[in-house]
Amino acid sequence: MSKILAFGASSAKDSMNKKLASFVANKIAPREAILIDLNDYEMPIYSDDRKRDSGIPKKAYDFKNLIKTSEGIIISFAEHNGSYTAAFKNIYDWISVIEKVVWNNKPMLLLSTSPGARGGKSVLNSALARFSQESEWDIPSFRLPNFNENFSEELGIVDNKLNVDLNEQIKLFVSQVNEHQ
Numbered sequence: 522m523s524k525i526l527a528f529g530a531s532s533a534k535d536s537m538n539k540k541l542a543s544f545v546a547n548k549i550a551p552r553e554a555i556l557i558d559l560n561d562y563e564m565p566i567y568s569d570d571r572k573r574d575s576g577i578p579k580k581a582y583d584f585k586n587l588i589k590t591s592e593g594i595i596i597s598f599a600e601h602n603g604s605y606t607a608a609f610k611n612i613y614d615w616i617s618v619i620e621k622v623v624w625n626n627k628p629m630l631l632l633s634t635s636p637g638a639r640g641g642k643s644v645l646n647s648a649l650a651r652f653s654q655e656s657e658w659d660i661p662s663f664r665l666p667n668f669n670e671n672f673s674e675e676l677g678i679v680d681n682k683l684n685v686d687l688n689e690q691i692k693l694f695v696s697q698v699n700e701h702q
């Protein structure tokens with residue numbers, strides 16, 4: 522059974538992006554979803570000097586191993602000041618010095634949400650542009666604006682059009698996961 526790694530790229534305990542990543546990962550059952558919390562991978566802020574003096578932290582290798590052993594990856598990005606959260610960026614920086622192909626060419630589904638109308642548009646576009654450079658896949662993506670109005674814990678995505686859009690992107694992701702196996 523293929524394992525899908527899923528996480529919200531946020532360190533907030535009550536993160537809306539964690540909720541969205543978890544909701545989407547559970548929609549692709551019966552595949553097993555490995556839901557992780559970025560707080561479990563907190564490390565000193567990346568610096569070349571730290572890397573030289575102390576080496577790459579074990580948590581970075583642990584995170585990298587999760588990527589390697591997955592069959593697909595779902596990330597939902599929180600946007601801080603138009604970009605990645607510091608929690609995500611630090612992990613990204615550390616794993617990017619382990620090996621060049623950071624996401625190991627796994628099929629990915631990239632999501633974002635925020636309380637506002639842009640739904641994390643800038644961070645999602647950055648991630649798509651960057652990750653596409655090293656991926657053989659046409660990476661599916663979905664952006665959920667106005668999370669508090671458009672998402673319900675019981676019903677999921679309440680807006681019909683957004684729901685249709687998401688399901689199309691999930692379908693594309695699942696077909697890539699199947700192709701990859």
Ligand SMILES: Cc1cc2nc3c(=O)[nH]c(=O)nc-3n(C[C@H](O)[C@H](O)[C@H](O)COP(=O)(O)O)c2cc1C
Nearest residue numbers: 531533536537538539599600601602603635636641
């Ligand atoms: C330091 C900081 C910067 C933020 N910058 C943005 C931003 O640039 N764009 C945006 O849509 N929301 C921004 N927000 C609001 C976040 O979208 C909001 O906190 C949301 O809950 C983050 O998702 P999360 O719950 O998954 O952490 C910012 C919040 C913080 C604390």
